[in-house]
């Protein structure tokens with residue numbers, strides 16, 4: 001079983017979107033027993049909150065179930081609980097390394113690292129553009145699934 005933790009600043013826009021998109025791809029591939037996906041925040045800003053309405057809307061528009069996830073902050077014990085800890089941008093990755101006090105097992109990556117064009121996923125909290133975020137998240141999750149199954 002590969003355990004994946006998707007991480008962003010607030011855990012209400014990008015990382016829950018990545019969690020539910022990845023779960024959807026995993027379900028479609030029949031790999032629910034092989035790959036598990038959760039999400040968490042680097043900050044405490046939105047702890048306890050549901051996914052942002054924009055994330056809920058864009059997932060619904062693409063026929064992807066959105067659960068009643070509540071935002072939580074990453075904790076040091078997550079380092080042993082997960083095999084891959086995936087930030088949505090470089091700042092998330094730097095914050096993860098700080099909060100987890102390093103990455104001796106090289107578990108921390110950025111979601112678009114496995115694509116042909118590694119880059120940050122723009123935060124729709126600031127841009128309001130959840131559709132572009134969805135396209136980036138889908139590209140990253142597809143590339144990650146290819147990486148895990150090849």
Ligand code: 4NP
Pocket residue numbers: 008009010011012013014015045046123124125
């Ligand atoms: P996310 O977006 O990191 O993609 O969940 C944000 C959500 C909330 C805040 C910032 C970014 N905030 O400042 O509260």
